[in-house]
Amino acid sequence: MLTILFDGVAYGMLLFVLAVGLCITLGLMNFINLAHGAFAMAGGYLTVVMMNRMGISFYWCLPAAFIFAAVLGVVLERTLYRRLYDKTHLDQVLFSIGLIFMATAAVDYAMGASQQIVNLPPELNGRVEILGANVGVYRLFVIAICGLLTIALQYVIARTRFGSRLRASVDDGRVARGLGIDVTGIFALTFAVGSGLAGLGGALGASILSMDPSFPLKYMIYFLIVISVGGASTITGPFFASILLGVADVAGKYFIPAVGGFIIYTIMVAVLIFRPQGLFTRSAKR
Amino acid sequence: MSAIDAKPPAEAAAPPAASGAPAVSPAARLLAGSRWRWYEFAFWGLALGSYFVFPNKLMLISEILILGLLALSIDLTLGYAGLVTLGQGAFFGVGAYAAGLAAKYGAGAGPWSDPLLGLVIAAGAAGLVGFVTSFLVLRGSDLTRLMVTLGVALIVEEIVTQAKSVTGGSDGLQGVMSSNVLGMWSFDLYGKTAFWYVLIVTFVCFWFCRRLVNSPFGLSLLAIKGNPLRARAIGMPVNARLVAIYTISAAIAGLAGGLLTQTTQFASPDMVAFHRSADSLLILIFGGSGHLYGGLIGAVAFRIMQDFIGNITPQYWLFWVGLVLVLLVLFVRNGIVGLMANGWRRLTQKSHEGKNP
Amino acid sequence: MLRRHLLLGFAGLAAMSAAAPVAAQETVKVGLIATLTGPQAASGRQKVAGAKLYMALNGNMVAGKKIELIIKDDTGVADITRRHAQELIVNDKVAAISGFSLTPLALAVAPVITQAKIPAIIMTAGTSIITERSPYFVRVSFTLPQQSVPIAEWIAKNGAKTAVSLVSDYGPGIDAQDAFKMRFEEKGGKVLEQLKAPLANPEFSAFLQRAKDLKPDALFLFVPAPTAGSLMKQVIDRGLIEANIKVVGTGDITDDDQLNGIGDSVLGLVTSHFYSAAHDSPMNKKFVEEFKKANPGMRPNFIGVGGYDGMHAFYQALEKTKGDTDGTKLVEAMKGMSFESPRGMLTIDPATRDVVQDVYIRKVEKKDGELYNIEFDVVKQVKDPIHK
């Protein structure tokens, strides 16, 4: 029982790290980047290449995945994404689906279609007893890393000067601009960090979520669910949404294996019907 | 076509002298917007002629027409009512399975097993699902709509794969036997019957949609798309109109799904899958929304592109499709039909200038 | 100058027009519908590589006719498979079609081949019922029940009293779990629960945890090859092996193509399957060697060998009919056919047109620094237990 809860939390945490960047940039620029998963895939594949082909330690792969995805993010933001901010949501959706297709085919071309498998360092394999629950060491590791990241993010957003500017920009971009806040710069930075986090999530998840070229499409749906349940623009909303989804998904499959797959979609539609602005958001702002 | 024909921007800039010319009554001018044009005859003539030009490709042409019909159904909601959705695959799939089940269990029941009745069932089932879910798209922003419709499509897909006893689950629906159309024409291997059947049904649906968008009802949809706040303020029952068009659109999508099942004699979960919804939307945008022809032309272009690229790099054609999409969004407004309309306008304007001085 | 060109051109034209009818007469086309894009792309590549290898090794002339292979990508979507089948038959006038990576894709062509009377050689898809859907299906791959029954017997013989099965939720998975349960319970065991994971689901942890909490003696697994890697990782990660649960499965979970990527943690895992790249026969040695030479970085797996044998079956049949490409005659020729393949001996059951073959019990071991499924036991000439 506890093990299930634990697995659910680990899965949810991973989802959170993967999706949080998308949530913030969505709230910030009202821009929907469905190709967010491509950054996660970039991080995941970088880990695969570094570990399996170059023999570099897994622990170095994590920061490398973050930096790689972040750089990729900022380059794309500066060259392509910025042209789309004033276009319709439909254009943005199509554009990012196009990017997903390109990323999928490019990875297929470079790395092959089969699933990539990451062999974790031995100390992360195995299981330990905690509070009477038998839990995987790696999942513990994932929870620890994601937990630290969440705390760090929360600190940056709530306590730092950058954080307050970010919050102001998300609340009302026009006013923030009027106050002399460099919203474009903040956005570029947030986009980079968001992509970097996705890359890190991809690296962390490579051994749990299975990396193959269809990753961005497969997980796009999960990201959308995290946003629609958690709402954009804060990080606590997506955080609780991710945990809820992780636990509901794992517990659903455990207790009622026959309909496990349904549960998360049903939650999503129910939330969108009853609380279109998300379950964990303050009342609608606009 | 009324939307563009009735308001060529060139006219706005025309000197007042033009209005001094023999006056066409405003009503006649509006009516003229819904008249059949030469290029429309040309389009359908080409579709008809493809039977003789590409006798080897009849199955592919049928598939393109079905895809075009699906995109056309999205055009009604997106291009006319301005509803942004990403779940049309759900209705396509419901129609596909409804027609499949009708053919499977209706087989041998004389006139009751006729494919045309199957189409009615497919449209009815999809329309019903559309009607029920239409209430979800009445609220919220474009983004909410995209996600709700996507969610609905995913749930339908889950149901299809889970309800094995009815749908056959992941293996698809087996044992679909298509009876002869009107008891006379059987579906042959060359796809001849399928071609005529699909062409005629598609044309009838198109003709219906064309009447619809040129009617006062269609005009009111454009009003909702243009400015829902204003539309409400003049007393328009905006929600009822949206429910109506969403339901009609779902029914047509279901009809397209039914056509696919009947001509291929099976239904499988990938008829409901995400890529159906995404592809059909891409096709519409590729072709250009709000012109009715966009979906059909987009389907042709999309398939030609897929074939062309697929022949060069069968494994990586997805990359080029993605690239085309990205470029399309960045540089081309209003798809292929938009490009053609612009080109035509420039051409005619030039020739005018040539004559006048 | 110009004159010479013209003359040359003329000569060329004449040559072409003279050669064309002969070539048309002499060429026999075979369609291969594989999944080359999408999640199943890896299987398509194996199949194409296997079929091409056969032609490279055995030439392209059979019974005085030139064989031409036409490859189509169905992207894993059933209606495209069907359209390709129809176009291959109608436009390209193929003598046979082959391929089919998934059960629904094979089932989609059933009405077409029945109507056209063209044989369809199944190189991969493994649900029992497929061959019953049309008298023109011939299978050279395997069926899931055929693979599951031997492992059920083996595990029962080795002391397991209770078992849980976990399979992907689609035709082959259901087939596998039902056959496993049938035979395991015949041998006095008890299947505690049959778990089914969604086909598109990459996260097995909840199902595995449930399996673990049921505390069975054995866990039987089946998922399609491309998913097997991550499943096996999760099995190990979840500590099922330490919990003294014997994990067994069909060979799909220790797929040759992916085995090295899964890593040493699967060492000792026992599976049942009809093909291993480590199968000890001169024919297989040559096959593996040539396959690797032609496809650097790939190791043949059961799908590759399916493609190889599919071509062989067609060659043999055409030989037998002396070049007659009539579909019904070709199917007749294939019925009862028996030949040695890299996998071992293989027979096409004349009654069901389904494959009858040896099924091996293998264990994952390390050889020359690579992981292989090493065969240590065999059940001879297994028929599909579900066909009547």
Added chain:
Amino acid sequence: MSFVQTAAAVETASPVLQTKALCKAFGGITATDNVTFSLPAGARHALIGPNGAGKTTFVNQLSGVLLPTSGTILLNGVDITNWSVRARSRAGIARTFQINQLYADLTPLQSVLIAINERENAASSWFKPVGVRSDLVDEAAALLARLSLSDVIHARVGSLAYGRQRLLEIAIALAAKPQVLLLDEPAAGVPEGERDQILDVVAALPAHVSLILIEHDMDLVFRFAKTLSVLVNGALFVEGTRDEIANDPRVRQVYLGEEVISNV
């Protein structure tokens, strides 16, 4: 307050539109504060007040865009407080918006025809093309002619000059043949020269239509309105005839004073 003491002439006419103790709060802010108001048939009434006085909020409640927090709205004595925008529109309340709400991609003819179709219940006809009902099209053309938009009836609305878009805004509202017309700053942003045209149009409206005008331009207000209400901080500050308001020292202080100063 009502018009009883001040507007004896219209006292006999029964009120078309009334509000009783109307309140609207957004969070902690009271945007409409206990407004009891009555509009006689054929009124030419102006609603004035400083920025943020709650004029548009009040009109939004009358037209149904916003629902009041408490209080009632009566149209011809019928309680319409919870009616939808559409129901009110069909009952005869039409409005224009402070910021143009037009269909940028349609033509003026289409824009007006859409409203006429709704009024005549012709808009749910889906089979016959637009234009078959030539009577309705002619009516739309005639209405546009009245607002001197004849030369652009086939132009794209988005391409029209701002002043003409304002006129079209009024034309669309008039197409519904309303009983009560709410004009929210019809001349806002319109260049000086074109204001008169708008004023002429307003002045030429049929006498039986009751008008409420929100306007900042005092010149326009005093030329148009026979009666006025002054709204301050959401509450009705004072009501009266044109002359009374013009001479009311309190009004001069809170409102006109500002206006005068800012104009200087």
